[in-house]
Amino acid sequence: MRKKIGVLFRKTRKTAHTFERLQTCKHCHTYHVLWETHCGECGREYQPIRSIAAAVTHRYAQSRFLLLALFVSLAVLFAKTLPQLLAACGIGLLLLVLFFLIQKKYGSYERDGQFLAYITQEQSAIRQALVRHLEDVGADVKAGRIKEAYEKTREIGHFIQSDTIKIRKIMFLNHFILRKDMELELDTLVTSTYDKDFVEYLREVVKVQPSLVKKSVLEYVRRYKPYILLQENGGQLIGQVAGAALRMKPYVEQYQDLIIEFLDYIPRDRLLRLAKLARTHGQEVGWELLYAATKKQVDTHYTFDPDFAGIL
């Protein structure tokens, strides 16, 4: 068995949108998704791409305004009579004010539209940056810097949701001793096919952070149940996952087949939670089987346990 190492992960930035993780060096015209704040090539500070795109849009709006002002100025200059001069000044001023008002009201839509166009235009440069980061990951692995390799892959994984990236992350994570205080991920690692390393990781993570078990993980366990059962202590693992599903009533309702089947493997504290849930919702439609199975399990194994007394 591989010797696991204790690590402390670098904190990942919390952002509302993925594009906020993307930074650019205006000078080198390169993109960056990792934690460095300054360009490795020229040393200049990275800029968020949203602000770069907004500056481009702002300059475009300014150029339109200047063009409009130029037309108005020329109209004033070419005026030959007083009525023409007054009309040029009055109408010109009105047009400039209207431009300002329109810009103020609809400018934000232009910023968003231009930002999307900017991203679309820059997609190959962004992809090149991600490939460059993946090459760095390869170098880190060769040098034995698994923690750095994972941290970089985690950042790249925000942009590329492929099984290759997920499997890499899982392989790196399986090198570490997992702890409660770690910033771990689980549902972002669920692969589209069965992966033994993922199940190994799931076994560890469910022990330290059962709250990471979400719908996608439960679906995965349900789908690949026969494969998981072939592994050592597979039933126990599914029981632990089923126990973690008891956090939320919708999960209990949706995955009660899994819970009933692996009731024997559900830890005592989780069974206590299930018993309390069954007491509260036992009379509801769809809870009959779960209620009966829970009652049977409690009667069989916990008849003399004071914590379970009188619940069902």
Place this chain on the structure above:
Amino acid sequence: MVTYNLLAAAFFLLGVRFFKLLRLKRRNLSTEDIDEQLCALLNEKRKRR
């Protein structure tokens, strides 16, 4: 006459700008949409290669 032509050109420019912005407003693009499109672009390209 040149004055009026220049004013008409300025008015036309403003009109074009107004309708361009109005079209962008009607697209109703949210930041979530942009985010989704960015991820779709990056992942779609990889699949095609």
